[in-house]
Amino acid sequence: MDKFTYQSPTKIHFGEGQIAEIANDIPKDKKILVIYGGGSIKTNGVYEQVAAALSGFNWDEFAGVEPNPQYDTLMQAVAKVKAEGFDFLLAVGGGSVVDGTKFIAAAACYEGSDPWEILHDQAPVITALPIGCVLTLPATGSETNGGSVVSRGKDKLFFGSPLVKPTFAILDPQTTLSLSPRQVSNGVVDAFVHTMEQYLTFPVNAKVQDRFAEGLLLTLIEEGPKALATPNDIAVRANIMWSATQALNGLIGVGVPQDWTTHMIGHELTGNYAIDHARTLSIVLPAVMQVCRTEKQAKLVQYAERVFGITTGTADERIDAAIARTIAFFKEMDVPTSLADVELGAADIDVLINSLEKHGMTALGEHGKLTIADSRKILETAL
Amino acid sequence: MDKFTYQSPTKIHFGEGQIAEIANDIPKDKKILVIYGGGSIKTNGVYEQVAAALSGFNWDEFAGVEPNPQYDTLMQAVAKVKAEGFDFLLAVGGGSVVDGTKFIAAAACYEGSDPWEILHDQAPVITALPIGCVLTLPATGSETNGGSVVSRGKDKLFFGSPLVKPTFAILDPQTTLSLSPRQVSNGVVDAFVHTMEQYLTFPVNAKVQDRFAEGLLLTLIEEGPKALATPNDIAVRANIMWSATQALNGLIGVGVPQDWTTHMIGHELTGNYAIDHARTLSIVLPAVMQVCRTEKQAKLVQYAERVFGITTGTADERIDAAIARTIAFFKEMDVPTSLADVELGAADIDVLINSLEKHGMTALGEHGKLTIADSRKILETAL
Structure with a gap:
């Protein structure tokens, strides 16, 4: 085998009821943006569990991240993050939401001329906002890795950085029961x-x-x-x-x-x-x-x-x-x-x-x- | 399967020549105590590689950690750490050296009356010095976990804490060729x-x-x-x-x-x-x-x-x-x-x-x- 360096620092909370652990893994002084997709979390009880766990925290939400998350949508979230000073991102959803949140985390801190460069030119990610995630669709592995795929029109582009690895990931199999x-x-x-x-x-x-x-x-x-x-x-x-x-x-x-x-x-x-x-x-x-x-x-x-x-x-x-x-x-x-x-x-x-x-x-x-x-x-x- | 929380944050550098990575993974301002065992690292080239990697760092060494590391020996290291103000411990050896270093890291910061309480009474570890390790004997898994077994006379006692998980572990199979x-x-x-x-x-x-x-x-x-x-x-x-x-x-x-x-x-x-x-x-x-x-x-x-x-x-x-x-x-x-x-x-x-x-x-x-x-x-x- 070849030589390698490996690190997977994400803390994983696996099993029923673990969404409550959010409260222990996000510092109390953070201003949190909860990022999700089409709203299925509103009908399967996940949103309520997240909201309950975030009781007492300063938080708001951004909905509408698509499957194959779209650059333009994510840039709307970046604008909100910058305008309102969020400093912790909580992705709640499947791989697309987690991938999209990783891009938001990097783009919100990007000091180059255009965050598109992160995807298009593989511009290095120097800093990024911390991320946590509540996974509701097991598939991509994005919950513990540093990779992200973002779409812009017909282009699907990848970026990766250890800085966007989630600090924690909640994996409650119960949340997957409502999947089609x-x-x-x-x-x-x-x-x-x-x-x-x-x-x-x-x-x-x-x-x-x-x-x-x-x-x-x-x-x-x-x-x-x-x-x-x-x-x-x-x-x-x-x-x-x-x-x-x-x-x-x-x-x-x-x-x-x-x-x-x-x-x-x-x-x-x-x-x-x-x-x-x-x-x-x-x-x-x-x-x-x-x-x-x-x-x-x-x-x-x-x-x-x-x-x-x-x-x-x-x-x-x-x-x-x-x-x-x-x-x-x-x-x-x-x-x-x-x-x-x-x-x-x-x-x-x-x-x-x-x-x-x-x-x-x-x-x-x-x-x-x-x-x-x-x-x-x-x-x-x-x- | 039962619910669980899992985190394994240790950065692993695996393969030939990886000992040099020490230099990138210990902050430059740290005062490092290199801890090892009976001296086999002096004859198999490992000590030289560690010394070369630590060139320019402020470091000293503590030799003599036994197989089944002995409490009294480790307490000598604790005294040295406290007297001379070391703030990073680098274990170089097998599981006994790594286990012993974990105890030193916890005992040096222990604020109770006697560090023996960590082992004997499972007194909680509140803080510990950061640890890195260069593993030369694959066996115990101590290089990426938070467990440690220390002996005192006929007693082998265990303690564990996420705070003593090594921040990095160098695993170079070459270093194992000189094992008996x-x-x-x-x-x-x-x-x-x-x-x-x-x-x-x-x-x-x-x-x-x-x-x-x-x-x-x-x-x-x-x-x-x-x-x-x-x-x-x-x-x-x-x-x-x-x-x-x-x-x-x-x-x-x-x-x-x-x-x-x-x-x-x-x-x-x-x-x-x-x-x-x-x-x-x-x-x-x-x-x-x-x-x-x-x-x-x-x-x-x-x-x-x-x-x-x-x-x-x-x-x-x-x-x-x-x-x-x-x-x-x-x-x-x-x-x-x-x-x-x-x-x-x-x-x-x-x-x-x-x-x-x-x-x-x-x-x-x-x-x-x-x-x-x-x-x-x-x-x-x-x-």
Whole structure:
């Protein structure tokens, strides 16, 4: 395994009733802006729990952060933060709200000419407001990492900084019971693909990271379908919630090569056709596995054996079986597994390829060797 | 799974050459006391690397912390810290040095009448000096947790506080190449039993924790014997080092029952007969598995299947096979697996039982239901 530096300082409060812990983890002298999305927290009891926990604190709220949080919306929050002097941000929602709050935290302190530079030019984040979060949709892992994806029109752009890692994260599986089946599916698939993008490369004899990644994949395959079949099973929700956090807090990715090709191509599907993030991943990943089966052979065979118990046949037969099982899992989770499933066809590939080129995605993969032609092959395989 | 709060803020620098990072992680204005053990760091190059990294810092050293760090020795360091005004402690060594440094950090700031109260009366730690560490012996997990075990005569006493978690930990597997085979064995077995004590209880449907624990067990079983057979294989050392940290940083233990019976009985073997800590664990654990096979049945069967691939036979047959495989692994690691192996016999059991009673160890196990009579049965089984 390669050398690495790792730190995950976020304090996690996991389980029923933990929202009350907010009161202990935000200093009393802070002026808090509670940031949320479309208002579902107003109907599922989460807002009331947050408000109760913040009793006695000086706080206000900003609603309306969208899925794929929009730059212009977030900049409205930045204006409010600056005008009214908020100095602690509490994100209440899913990954989009947490990602959006991270950008607000950085942008409110940005001293360059335009906060857009944080996303567009990867301008360094020197200071940021402290953040806490109450997670209501397990999926992105944003609750304990320093990454954020923000959209502006058709562009989905990333920035990351340890300064925007939440100081605390409340993970109460109860809050996920009101999610729609589609949100549950998307969350499970998102966490699954996060794990795969840190796992499915080439072996570097990082045995703990491999075992941990396989443990998350096994858990998501086991629990994901149950969350759809028995939506009130809180133990299932708890396992999914904890898996999603572990999938992208950095731990399984330390010291190993990573390949975020599926995400990069997926982002263009969301940007151009407004397809849910996770549903782009379930379309692209099987095609990546197919097209990159040679460079990923050793890990694909290991995945086949350890995750699906496939131990017979040639390497290619095992890989075929593993891809088929992956697709079967996605179908069980009721997400699309081809471009045809979302009514896209060969004519749309040029649009996606143009976007990839525009965003500089011309050297993808764990070796940085996947060209635009390879991405085209992946999209054609995904037809 | 149960509700929990988890935080592991230690920044980890893992890999060759990472000792140099000390210079970036200790504020320049600190007066540093470097604390180490018997001086092996003077012969394996670690001391030189630390000294080079501390060039330009204001620092001094305190040598002589023993395995099973002794209270009186540590109090000498406390006197030096207070007399000379050190305000940062850098532990360089194995778990004993790190544990000892944690006590020094707490004792130097203790405002009660006698720092012994921290250990003997679990007096709360209100403040502590900041600590960093350079780990040279992977075993105890002390490098990222808040626990410490200190000895005074025959008593081994524990204290814990988040305030003594190291702010950073340097894990360079190269530093472990000079360990003796006995130290390597002890470290692997210690990490293995730490994992077992958080895993081998009863199921609470905590799938991620179970899979992570099993991943560590599988890795230690695979890599431990290799570290003895091919002692210069740095990749093997890296996997062991990372396993040992993950085994006791708290992650696999969140939200699940734990059973530290093996450690509690083992401590009396060390206290009374000066047997290496890990070698007490390899004696006691198989007997605990045997005596507690009914209450631990479900997890023992799961362990048999997932760690050793034992999938046939009755539950009792599988458990017998799993215990036999565990003993075989310990023998491969060249550690004792019975009291006879360390030349103790039936006549010694009373001594150990008396110590357990004296230390209040009268309600052990994940249910708190193991009586002194049960501990006697465990020791008799270990004969």
